[in-house]
Amino acid sequence: xxxxxxxxxxxxxxxxxxxxxxxxxxxxxxxxxxxxxxxxxxxxxxxxxxxxxxxxxxxxxxxxxxxxxxxxxxxxxxxxxxxxxxxxxxxxxxxxxxxxxxxxxxxxxxxxxxxxxxxxxxxxxxxxxxxxxxxxxxxxxxxxxxxxxxxxxxxxxxxxxxxxxxxxxxxxxxxxxxxxxxxxxxxxxxxxxxxxxxxxxxxxxxxxxxxxxxxxxxxxxxxxxxxxxxxxxxxxxxxxxxxxxxxxxxxxxxxxxxxxxxxxxxxxxxxxxxxxxxxxxxxxxxxxxxxxxxxxxxxxxxxxxxxxxxxxxxxxxxxxxxxxxxxxxxxxxxxxxxxxxxxxxxxxxxxxxxxxxxxxxxxxxxxxxxxxxxxxxxxxxxxxxxxx
Numbered sequence: 091x092x093x094x095x096x097x098x099x100x101x102x103x104x105x106x107x108x109x110x111x112x113x114x115x116x117x118x119x120x121x122x123x124x125x126x127x128x129x130x131x132x133x134x135x136x137x138x139x140x141x142x143x144x145x146x147x148x149x150x151x152x153x154x155x156x157x158x159x160x161x162x163x164x165x166x167x168x169x170x171x172x173x174x175x176x177x178x179x180x181x182x183x184x185x186x187x188x189x190x191x192x193x194x195x196x197x198x199x200x201x202x203x204x205x206x207x208x209x210x211x212x213x214x215x216x217x218x219x220x221x222x223x224x225x226x227x228x229x230x231x232x233x234x235x236x237x238x239x240x241x242x243x244x245x246x247x248x249x250x251x252x253x254x255x256x257x258x259x260x261x262x263x264x265x266x267x268x269x270x271x272x273x274x275x276x277x278x279x280x281x282x283x284x285x286x287x288x289x290x291x292x293x294x295x296x297x298x299x300x301x302x303x304x305x306x307x308x309x310x311x312x313x314x315x316x317x318x319x320x321x322x323x324x325x326x327x328x329x330x331x332x333x334x335x336x337x338x339x340x341x342x343x344x345x346x347x348x349x350x351x352x353x354x355x356x357x358x359x360x361x362x363x364x365x366x367x368x369x370x371x372x373x374x375x376x377x378x379x380x381x382x383x384x385x386x387x388x389x390x391x392x393x394x395x396x397x398x399x400x401x402x403x404x405x406x407x408x409x410x411x412x413x414x415x416x417x418x419x420x421x422x423x424x425x426x427x428x429x430x431x432x433x434x435x436x437x438x439x440x441x442x443x444x445x446x447x448x449x450x451x452x453x454x455x456x457x458x459x460x461x462x463x464x465x466x467x468x469x470x471x472x473x474x475x476x477x478x
Contacts, residue, residue: 091375092460097371097460100119100120101119101461104117104461104462107432108430108466108467109432110410110431110432110457110462111433112300112301112408113300115300115306116299116301117303118303118360118364119303121367122305122361122364125356125359125362126305126356126357129141129145130356133356138355141355145355145359149355149358151362152365155362155366156169156312156362158365158369159286159365159368159369159373160294160310160312161286162294162314163315165315165345166314166344167312167345168310168312168348169308169310169349169358170311170349172297172307173296173309174309175309176310176348177202177276177295179323180311180321180348182325183322183348184320184321184322185320186215190241191216191218192215192216192218192241192242193218193233193241193243193245194217194220194244194245194247195220195245195443196219196444197222197247197255197257197444199247199250199278200439200441200442203443220232220233220236222402225404226402226403227258227403227405228262230265233262233265237265237269238269239269241266242271243271243274246259246262246275246276247279248277248278248279249278249283249409250279250441250444251409252436252440252450252455253403253411254401254403254406254408254409254410255402255407256406256407258405259289260289263291263292272317273293275289275291275293275295276295278297278300279300281300281301282300282302282303283376283408284377284407291314292313292316293312293313293317295311295312298360298364301376301459302361302364302365303368304361304364304365305356305357305361305364307354308354308358310361311345311348313345313348318343318345323348329349330342330349376460380407380408381407381408383458383460383464384407384408384458386458388401388410390468390470390471391410391412394474394475396415397474398412398415399411408457408458408459409455410455411453412453412454412474413450413453413454414477419454420452422454422474422477426454431469431470433456434454434455434457435455436453436455438450438451438452
């Protein structure tokens with residue numbers, strides 16, 4: 091069980107109103123803040139090169155820390171500057187040709203969909219969404235019917251950005267592997283609030299700024315050893331490879347081939363601190379606390395007249411989406427901010443398949459983390475009640 095008083099003491103921002111946007115960019119604990127700021131101060135004192143040399147052991151240890159979160163080996167881990175960068179780096183390395191097929195889900199995010207469609211257009215491949223089941227999650231039976239030897243990639247969003255469902259992973263991976271397809275798991279919204287260890291996707295990508303409570307501008311990926319030889323990284327530099335002779339180079343053999351030489355080491359240290367913090371609390375404890383708070387908020391909102399909760403899924407997590415009759419979502423967000431309740435929006439341009447299917451244009455997204463109290467959630471419900 092999480093010590094609520096302790097984590098709130100570590101999170102000064104949680105006392106400044108009701109913060110319900112951990113699905114956007116969460117409040118970092120002081121341990122993360124101190125790590126970032128202290129390293130920046132050290133860079134100002136001795137320069138960036140010396141400062142990073144002093145932290146080489148800590149930076150190296152970060153690969154094992156992240157591997158513990160993702161349930162993989164340290165050599166399967168790489169750090170990047172965002173979930174998008176992580177996803178693009180691996181996607182661009184997957185060989186695709188004319189006639190190949192890519193399967194996605196109706197939870198697909200625009201940050202993935204745009205490059206999927208663009209590259210398919212370039213090479214003559216197709217992108218096909220797998221239907222959802224009655225609960226809104228990917229329909230595994232429909233997926234199996236769609237799979238054949240031409241499918242090279244299944245793009246699976248673990249948790250969609252516009253609702254509380256958690257997509258199944260294991261049956262998707264098993265079905266895809268039966269025809270030799272790779273599975274890329276977008277864990278952008280699940281890392282830090284859903285257990286990732288034990289999931290056997292070929293690739294996992296994510297960000298530090300959301301549920302992990304790390305700095306913005308941080309991301310990570312995991313690439314399983316078994317698929318490395320199938321990938322052809324395209325964005326490489328003197329960190330990804332070594333210039334061994336005037337006319338010859340050698341690429342790294344581990345996942346760090348997807349990293350670039352230049353990076354923000356202060357933020358990387360902050361991300362490592364954030365993952366350590368999450369692991370110290372226990373991911374299973376975080377999962378339980380987040381689900382409890384989301385259900386508390388979801389139930390309170392569902393009981394309000396004029397308020398519609400839009401969440402799908404049999405298994406749910408910390409994202410709660412809703413709308414207020416007669417009020418545009420942007421106006422609801424603005425009026426809640428006036429009451430010191432921070433929420434965000436989810437729009438059709440970010441999740442075209444799902445939002446179009448459900449006839450939704452824009453909805454409000456609330457995402458309570460474990461540092462929120464029940465009374466704060468009740469305060470948010472009361473604020474929405476005043477609007478409705």
